Amino acid sequence: GVTFESISPADFFYRNRSIAGFDNNMRALYTAVRELVENSLDACEDGGFLPTIDVKLSEVSSNWYKLRVKDNGIGVPRDHILPAFGQILYGSKYEHKQARGRFGLGGKMAFLFGQITTSEPLHVITAPVDEDHIFEVLLRQDIEENKPELVKWERRKNRDKKHGCTLEFTLEGNWRSAKRFIIDYIEQTALITPYAHLKFTEPDGTIHDFKRSVKKLPPPPTPVNPHPKGMDIEQLSRLIEDTKTRDMVTFLRTHFHRVGPKTAKAFLKTINMPFSQDPRALKPNDLVKIARGLEVFNKWLPPDARVLSPLGIKLLELGIRSTLNPEFVHVTQRPPNSYGGHPFIVECGLAYGGGVPMKESIIIYRFANRIPLIFDEYKDVSAKIVRAIPWSRYRIRPGMPIAAFVAVVSTKIPFKTAGKEFIADLTELEYDIRMGLMECARNLKGHLRQKEKVQREQVR
Amino acid sequence: GVTFESISPADFFYRNRSIAGFDNNMRALYTAVRELVENSLDACEDGGFLPTIDVKLSEVSSNWYKLRVKDNGIGVPRDHILPAFGQILYGSKYEHKQARGRFGLGGKMAFLFGQITTSEPLHVITAPVDEDHIFEVLLRQDIEENKPELVKWERRKNRDKKHGCTLEFTLEGNWRSAKRFIIDYIEQTALITPYAHLKFTEPDGTIHDFKRSVKKLPPPPTPVNPHPKGMDIEQLSRLIEDTKTRDMVTFLRTHFHRVGPKTAKAFLKTINMPFSQDPRALKPNDLVKIARGLEVFNKWLPPDARVLSPLGIKLLELGIRSTLNPEFVHVTQRPPNSYGGHPFIVECGLAYGGGVPMKESIIIYRFANRIPLIFDEYKDVSAKIVRAIPWSRYRIRPGMPIAAFVAVVSTKIPFKTAGKEFIADLTELEYDIRMGLMECARNLKGHLRQKEKVQREQVR
Numbered sequence A, B: 001g002v003t004f005e006s007i008s009p010a011d012f013f014y015r016n017r018s019i020a021g022f023d024n025n026m027r028a029l030y031t032a033v034r035e036l037v038e039n040s041l042d043a044c045e046d047g048g049f050l051p052t053i054d055v056k057l058s059e060v061s062s063n064w065y066k067l068r069v070k071d072n073g074i075g076v077p078r079d080h081i082l083p084a085f086g087q088i089l090y091g092s093k094y095e096h097k098q099a100r101g102r103f104g105l106g107g108k109m110a111f112l113f114g115q116i117t118t119s120e121p122l123h124v125i126t127a128p129v130d131e132d133h134i135f136e137v138l139l140r141q142d143i144e145e146n147k148p149e150l151v152k153w154e155r156r157k158n159r160d161k162k163h164g165c166t167l168e169f170t171l172e173g174n175w176r177s178a179k180r181f182i183i184d185y186i187e188q189t190a191l192i193t194p195y196a197h198l199k200f201t202e203p204d205g206t207i208h209d210f211k212r213s214v215k216k217l218p219p220p221p222t223p224v225n226p227h228p229k230g231m232d233i234e235q236l237s238r239l240i241e242d243t244k245t246r247d248m249v250t251f252l253r254t255h256f257h258r259v260g261p262k263t264a265k266a267f268l269k270t271i272n273m274p275f276s277q278d279p280r281a282l283k284p285n286d287l288v289k290i291a292r293g294l295e296v297f298n299k300w301l302p303p304d305a306r307v308l309s310p311l312g313i314k315l316l317e318l319g320i321r322s323t324l325n326p327e328f329v330h331v332t333q334r335p336p337n338s339y340g341g342h343p344f345i346v347e348c349g350l351a352y353g354g355g356v357p358m359k360e361s362i363i364i365y366r367f368a369n370r371i372p373l374i375f376d377e378y379k380d381v382s383a384k385i386v387r388a389i390p391w392s393r394y395r396i397r398p399g400m401p402i403a404a405f406v407a408v409v410s411t412k413i414p415f416k417t418a419g420k421e422f423i424a425d426l427t428e429l430e431y432d433i434r435m436g437l438m439e440c441a442r443n444l445k446g447h448l449r450q451k452e453k454v455q456r457e458q459v460r
Ligand SMILES: Nc1ncnc2c1ncn2[C@@H]1O[C@H](COP(=O)(O)OP(=O)(O)OP(=O)(O)O)[C@@H](O)[C@H]1O
Pocket: A035, A039, A040, A043, A071, A073, A074, A075, A076, A084, A085, A090, A091, A092, A093, A100, A101, A102, A103, A104, A105, A106, A107, A108, A109, A164, A165, B002
């Protein structure tokens, strides 16, 4: 007969680690660096600190590398050190707020890959902000049970009041193949995080030092209620289960983003629901009615852009000019939009000429919640849109030196893989990316037409 | 400060369902059909029964569809009905054997999507083989706790001794957009499963009836020990934890695929380990030594092809000819290979002319463990290889009517997403796909050269 079993989520991601970005020794090394740098950037921004992040990769023996990442972030509170680093699907980024982290597994998958290839434990030194001690911990993961295994725990007084986290572990990797992608990732991260000081040391000792060029943090994102558009019945039932409200108008105003009394009442009228209806008395059929109505109702206010923290067109243009020194740049920020209850903002840019390389097709730079996406460009929704735009209509021909920039921020980036390599084909997102790039294309067309005109007059 | 939480695996895949193939209402409807058909095919083959599968999609209201799938497989044993359909990461396909299922979540994600869009429960009627009763169950999923919620349970005597499973649930879907992909999937499944009787009824009543054209099942795959190449330390420690063996030669012979006493001793010599070493006394350093040694040792026997169940070049050619009626076909089966302890076999085919459509680039048909892969072709490892092959060297030019077929079977297909849409870029796999397609290309070149010669002589 057949044998039934259940496996832990750690076991699932161990057995199927290509889903989390650990396909092979090249991708594993890249993803490990990515996941730790993103954890450090989140930890610094969470505390309002200008990030200082030191990444060091050193060769232990052929194919074995020690990765060490040190930051000045908020550190990890004592009671959460073991599960934060040893329990898959445990983390501090499950709330409805823009962050690089989201899944509760990235950093841990990196340590897990180190453990299964070298058997070495994870070494953590952390000085959590608001606590008086520094904790130095060695731990492993019990993959079958999905829990941390403590190897060593030490605590000492935090005399100089510094805060932050240093992580070190050893993993098998393919540096020769990963090198250009890792360096590309670090450079692009520095491009869109000019307020961070990022230092990366290669195994051969070469140092890439990206000093801060901006001395203050951008306004941080804030936690936010879900936007009413695209709610599903599970989300609704969870809100109803925990709600303290006792009528539907207050329910809508309390739990959804930017819903005032007038809008709430107008909505309830469209589904023939009394304003005084107690949310806890709703039947399953009512939930269906509400979910469908929320999707169809078209008088919702769009999400408030201030809950998100986009790059800003000034910063995006600065980054493009400093990286590529182009002859022409146009950047634009789309109005806030939302999908499935999650607000998002798309920013687009086109750069032409100057230092932009000439390639057969348009080079695409992609950013999602300030994470540069380096792999699988042609699989990404941005590439799908770039392929579909009728560029010749804007006098843009193959072989021209053109680079496109697409930056998305959201309370939830719809990644297609747990390795955050590329974004799913989401209809609302496709619309904004297309509109943004076409606006940039129209502006570039004007520049090209002007340039042609000048060139023709020179010929005469 | 920050708030730490953990979430259940059901909650993870609910929140991030694009990772499981439920990106939007079109993909969700497609993936739901796929997952249930594959569960039914596995259930029939597990019991050695010629599959008879009846898939019916009917429109409940605008955008709501009822999906009903009935099969004559082994059914689900009474004690496993609730977790099999209500607990994510629970299933019968975790063993080391070729199967369509693997993750323990596909069918459940389909029902979950139905539940969150319509609030309707899953309706199961199952007659498990080897039991005397038929069970009729209504259930929902408690997503936050990752456990089934029983709504109704009935049992009656199984008088006519039939066996199988019928599943029915309602989900929001986009049939208009999904239609061509779903029909494509059903047709390609019929192509590579000629021993199955597959019937699909569209919402408008149109019936696609694919009768059996082959009257017996192919030899089934068998459970197998992992192949020694590409073991990691976690796999080794699990084997050691459970082993009844007390010396390393017996350990290797008992737990690995095709390792005899001579090979085991030769291997142990290469890592200076005594034959009598007790596996339970191994230190972490020894595990590292063994893992590295297993990877480097080059005298392992390749995996025994008989544990896998490839299509076979006869069946593949039959399927290609019946679908496309080409002027020329060449198919080939690569020798067994393995990666990470998992044996795999690649079969390739090229079809030219006749009914093969003329497209700008080569059309690629992909199969993984007899699952047709319909989406995301350009993201798949096969497409990566097709783009990289220098076709002009074989007189194959763009615009020729050419279709490529790549079928992979393995104890573990390295899917890049939990939605099984495409395969990760695995080095060993890339090698075999390239060699297989180039062999077909050489044969096609011969055919094209012959054809040109004949045409030139006709001109004279
Ligand atoms: N350098 C760090 N400083 C402070 N806290 C950290 C650091 N690295 C990880 N953490 C904590 O550990 C938690 C788990 O990290 P992990 O990378 O596994 O998941 P995540 O970042 O929450 O989500 P994702 O899987 O998307 O990366 C984080 O949520 C954070 O609270």
